[in-house]
Amino acid sequence: MENDAATLYCPNENCQAANPLTHKFCQRCSTPLPKNYLWAVVDAPSVGSPGEILADRYLVLDKFVLLDTKPGLLALTPELDNLQPLRAYLRLIPYRLHVPQVYGVLFLAEGPSHREVLLLEKPPLLVDDTIQQVQLGSELTTAWRDATSMRQLNWLWQIAHLWQPLASEGVASSLLDSYVLRVEGSLVRLLDLRFDAANSPELPQLGEFWQQLVSNAKPAIAKFVEQVSLSLIQGEINSTDQLIGVLDGGLAGLGRSQTPTIKIITKTDTGPSRQRNEDACSPPSGTLVSKPPQPTALAIVCDGIGGHEGGNVASNLAIETIQQQVQQLTKVPYDHIDPSQLLYDLEKAVAIANDKISQRNDGENRQGRQRMGTTLVMALPVAHEMYITHVGDSRAYWITRHGCYQVTLDDDVASREVRLGYAIYREAVQQSAAGSLVQALGMGPSTSLHPTSGRFMLDEDAVFLLTSDGLSDFDRVEEYWETEILPILIGEANITNVADRLVEIANAKNGHDNVTVALVHYQVEYWEPEITIKAVIPESYSAKTADFTSRATDPTLLGSPNHKTQVIPDKEPVKTSSLPLQWIVPLIIVVAAASLGLFVKQLGLQSWPFPIFSNPIQTLNPTIPATPTLRSLANLSPGWVIKTNTEISLANNPLLPRGTFLEVIEKRANPKSASGDFSVNMRVCANKSTQIPANTNNPAVTSSVLPNSKPLPAKEKPVLLNLSQLKSSGVSVLQSDAPNPCRTVTQPPVIQPPDTSPT
Structure with missing residues (x-):
């Protein structure tokens, strides 16, 4: 039930005019009016009566559904000390396509006390703006x-x-x-x-x-x-x-019962305030690609970093390299592709592009802010799936008739704070340096790069928008998707005209940067199959798991340019039959020779005076797990976990008691030390009071306060110790096969912008 007196205030801080709830744009300044629908998590029959306005801003639409009538203002957020119950939401921000995120809290007075109501943004709602009706999405x-x-x-x-x-x-x-x-x-x-x-x-x-x-x-x-x-x-x-x-x-x-048709258009522009366009895209700007008749469809957007020093070089080099790598992948028929392998190969292609840019930086002796780099986001439609890979803050959005969804998470400081459970996103983005990148292509070796790849099943028409931050800054996509992009899906707009219009909006409403967009229009024709689909339950899954693990950990495989997407045989495995007689004798000889070789090898391992070399081909078999490198303080790396065997006093006087687990965030060399000393940034993630499951890969660790000691700072500030302190404290390094008491979340260093503002 609508409150006739309720109004929606313009988010433009220079306007803030009151508007009727039915308006989509401010009647005074034409700024889009966002409608932030919220879900109230409260242990009560309702949060209020429909039509009631809470805290002078939240209009009650239903029992637990609210509308923020002042979307330009930040919502109240809980104190960090009370953030622990919310951390599940924050840490699941990579899955915000499915899991709602925290908008803020609402304090409701109840006599002398008050209750705190958690507000979640973008709940699954069906909204009919024509009649101002809102209801929950279907179960x-x-x-x-x-x-x-x-x-x-x-x-x-x-x-x-x-x-x-x-x-x-x-x-x-x-x-x-x-x-x-x-x-x-x-x-x-x-x-x-x-x-x-x-x-x-x-x-x-x-x-x-x-x-x-x-x-x-x-x-x-x-x-x-x-x-x-x-x-x-x-x-x-x-x-x-x-x-x-x-x-x-x-x-x-x-x-097989679904026939897709795909169109891709790109558009890039220098913008009104830049002299050079450091963005790059594929297909080339203004080119329309259709599949069919084209056999493949790939869209890429890159945003160069490095100003006149080479951001445009990095972005174009990334495009060229990715195209070469992916071209080989797309030659494989879909029925022969292992999806997990394709994801791996896409990330490998990004790693190769990264190394090419990084090697060029090293060859030109570029250091720090002088290094050139680029962000990247790409979309590869394959049959009924869309594969999205990204690094940096260029984004991918998925637009359907039901909504607009950001499917990538920026690799910046604000997102990192939320992933670690330190802050609510709407608050984190207000902090200084919130938009600074924590990773981009070309800033270091691929071993320290972590691209994000995802698969999305498509069973309806959709548009994927890839864009640099020239458009996505200040929520321009969220403001204009409904009026500008949605018409593509209902047949009221041409994809080429929409790309031009989005660039115009970016230049007019933002205008501070280059802008590049790619639109991927996916149309599907589907009919119910007449055959019955059967489930194939593999007898054992361990072999495939071992194979995937070895690919992920073997650096020689990551850098191999000859590695191809795994091809699945299109024929059923041939059942073995009894061997012909002429094969029996050679088989016996081979088995005997193998047994003799194994016997000799075992002797050599015990006391044989001469080295015996194993077959080098065997070591390349990915199903045979390689012996893990022994972890120690000497080769300490980010992501590893160490355990304190004695109490350690910190500079700010809290104690790290014996049995505390710390995760390595960053290792810093000490250039003034001739003995190879270094310092280590770590975070406390568990201690001796934490229950650590013995046989699980992802134990849930909830303790954050150390017993018998002064509590650590609210944000769990990193602990900084040097090598000599670690050695004197008798810490031990957990090996790779040991149960990990930490949720391993690497914190790469912030990428500082170049002297000239990055695009």
Whole structure:
């Protein structure tokens, strides 16, 4: 129910005029009027009565749905000391496509005291602006019966991807609560997070929840969903990687009933305040690419760093290198591609581009702010999927008829603060240096680079917007997507004209930078398959897991230019039959020789006086795990964890008691030391009072206060110790195969802008 007296105030600080709720632009200054709908997390029947205005700004639309009538003002945020219950939301910001983020808090007076209400932004809502009606998005269990088989499996696939990150934060129960589990078109979205009880849910419970969906599953996948559910319950599927692999197989089968048409257009412009355009894009600016008839479609946007010193060189070099690398990948038919391998190969292509730029910097002796670099975001549509890879703060947005979603997370200081659970995003972006990059291509070797890659299942028409910050700054995409980009999907706008219009908006409303955009219009024609999709449950998943792990950790494989996307055979494995007689004798000889070689090798390991060399080809077999390098203080690296064996006093007087675990953030060499001394930045992540599971890869560590000592600063400021202090304290370094008591989140150094402002 609408309050007729309610108004929406202009966010422009120089205007702040009151406007009717029905207006999309300020009637005085034409600034877009954002409508920030919020979900109130409160243990009460409702947060207020519809039409009521709380705290002089929040209009109650429904029991727990609010509208911020003053979107230009920051919401109140809790004190950092009280932030611990919110950290699950903050640390899950990489999954904000599905998990709502914290907007702020609302303090409601109750007599002499008050209660604190958590406000979450962008809840799954159905909004009809024409009649000013807002209602919750459908529960997944309700929308399930009317969805296509492709969408039903897509929803399960998204839940499978969310299970492990939510479980690591102790909120996997959210995926088993039908009230919380909502859908918005093809997307699975959560109303809020439900914290696990003492006994965290396991995959068999997920199977039991999914089993309820079998009766309303589409005929093509009913048996598939039933078999997957039973396999989860019975433990035949015992990992999320295995579950995702099975669902990938089902989606690939359904994908044959879907025919996509793709158009790509790019546009780049120097902007009104720059003399040189350091951005670059592919296809070249103004080029329209259609698939079909073109066999491949790839969109790239790069934003150079380095001013006149070479930002344009870095961005163009990145484009050229990525094109060469990806060209080989796209020659492989989709049915023969392993999705996890393709993600790996895309990140490897980015690593190669990074090393080329970095080597050029080194060759020209560029240091510090003189180094040239670039951000990157690229989109590769493959059949019914979109692959997005990015580094830096160039962004990708996914626009459907249901909304506009930012699918990349900037590699900047503000996002890092939120990922580590230190601050709410809306507050973090207000801090100084919040937009400084923590990584970009060309700033160092690829071993310290961490590109982000993601896959998105597409079962409806969509537009992906790739853009440099010349457009995305100041939320211009969020302000104008509905009026400028959405018309593409409803057939009211031409994609080329929209690209031109977005550049005009960037130059007029921002104008401080170069601007580059790429639009990828994905149109799909789908029909329900007549055949029944069968679930292929692998007997063992360990071999594939070992293979992927070895690829990720072997630097020789990462840098290999000859490595190709894994090709899956298109024929069923040939069943072995009895060997012909003429093969038996040679086989016996080979087995005997191998046994003799193994025997001799074992002797050599014990007391053989001469070295015996193993077959060098064997060491390249990725299914054979390599012996991990022994970790020590001498080769300490970021991401490693050390344990204190004695108490350590810090300069600001808190104590690190014996049994404290610290994660290495950064290692700094001491140029004045002739003995190779260095200092180490670390964060406290666990201590002897923390319960650390013995057999888990992602233990949930919740303790942040050290016993019997002065509490650490509220933000858990990094601990700085040098090598001699570590040695004298008798610390021990955890080996790679030991249970990790920390959530490993690397904190790369901030990339300082060049002397001239970066683009």
